[in-house]
Amino acid sequence: MRFKHLFGPVKSRRLGISLGIDLVPHKTCNLNCVYCECGKTTNFTGCRKEYVSVKEVFSELDEYLGQHPVLDYITFSGAGEPMLHSKIGKISGYIKKKFPEYKLALITNGTLFSYRRMRQEAAKMDIILPSLDAVSMPVFKKINRPCPGILPDKIISGLIRLRQEFKGGIWLEIFIIPGLNDTPSELGLIKNSILKINPDKIQLNALDRPGTVRGLIKASSYKLKSIAKYFGEKSEIIAAPEIKLRAKADRNNFEKLVFGTLCRRPSTIRDLSVISGVEEVKIKKYLISLRKTVKIDVTRMKRGNFYKIVK
Numbered sequence: 635m636r637f638k639h640l641f642g643p644v645k646s647r648r649l650g651i652s653l654g655i656d657l658v659p660h661k662t663c664n665l666n667c668v669y670c671e672c673g674k675t676t677n678f679t680g681c682r683k684e685y686v687s688v689k690e691v692f693s694e695l696d697e698y699l700g701q702h703p704v705l706d707y708i709t710f711s712g713a714g715e716p717m718l719h720s721k722i723g724k725i726s727g728y729i730k731k732k733f734p735e736y737k738l739a740l741i742t743n744g745t746l747f748s749y750r751r752m753r754q755e756a757a758k759m760d761i762i763l764p765s766l767d768a769v770s771m772p773v774f775k776k777i778n779r780p781c782p783g784i785l786p787d788k789i790i791s792g793l794i795r796l797r798q799e800f801k802g803g804i805w806l807e808i809f810i811i812p813g814l815n816d817t818p819s820e821l822g823l824i825k826n827s828i829l830k831i832n833p834d835k836i837q838l839n840a841l842d843r844p845g846t847v848r849g850l851i852k853a854s855s856y857k858l859k860s861i862a863k864y865f866g867e868k869s870e871i872i873a874a875p876e877i878k879l880r881a882k883a884d885r886n887n888f889e890k891l892v893f894g895t896l897c898r899r900p901s902t903i904r905d906l907s908v909i910s911g912v913e914e915v916k917i918k919k920y921l922i923s924l925r926k927t928v929k930i931d932v933t934r935m936k937r938g939n940f941y942k943i944v945k
């Protein structure tokens with residue numbers, strides 16, 4: 635693999651052609667969400683530090699962005715919580731200074747914005763996509779399983795502050811899990827919080843890949859539609875069963891993209907075909923050859939077999 639910290643570009647449901655930057659090792663997070671597509675949190679921590687070398691990230695960015703690729707966003711995301719990297723503000727500032735033509739997105743669990751410093755570090759982003767899956771403590775604990783000291787009230791007040799100070803867009807993601815956060819009382823609490831936070835968009839998501847806990851139910855599109863209606867006109871459903879657009883990826887380099895994707899999240903052959911723009915038959919052949927050198931887990935779900943590289 636030529637790049638250790640850059641990932642893709644992939645065709646993202648929300649962000650178009652998106653180059654990922656992965657700033658923490660798999661799987662470093664201050665939450666351990668039941669639905670996490672990256673797997674169980676193995677480094678369960680609230681500690682911020684330079685998990686990956688900033689120098690290395692700068693050098694990869696210089697090499698990749700120096701070729702002037704066409705991208706809709708450069709996205710801080712990956713196999714953990716990117717805000718735990720202590721130099722994320724420095725990295726976003728570097729991109730904005732050296733490559734101002736690119737827009738930056740931050741996919742975050744939103745748990746750290748009660749700290750002024752965290753809001754300042756995210757200030758250079760063009761959009762922030764934080765999560766809020768629960769407001770009551772029992773449901774928050776069941777879904778997000780936080781590190782000690784992370785409280786829903788604090789997250790919400792942090793997001794309200796972020797909205798007041800941040801100039802870019804805020805797209806609030808809510809992951810709906812039937813039986814956990816779809817009760818009238820929890821949805822009512824979430825709606826009240828949405829009104830206070832005032833995000834630009836409310837994006838409803840549902841289980842699309844294997845989570846970390848068996849037996850989770852995927853919210854039906856009927857349920858998602860009725861919740862979207864209840865949350866109001868800014869709501870949209872992002873849990874699409876299928877992505878229709880094909881990425882204009884570098885077809886000669888698809889193996890690198892497929893490998894990088896399978897290290898981070900379980901995917902079907904169809905998913906891999908969509909993000910790479912390469913025929914499913916070619917992906918299948920590549921997976922057969924890949925299995926000779928790395929261990930690949932397969933999980934059967936309604937949407938098909940999900941493959942993931944086991945590290």
Ligand code: SF4
Nearest residue numbers: 663665667670714743
């Ligand atoms: S979904 Fe996000 S916040 Fe939750 S455990 Fe996974 S990486 Fe962490």
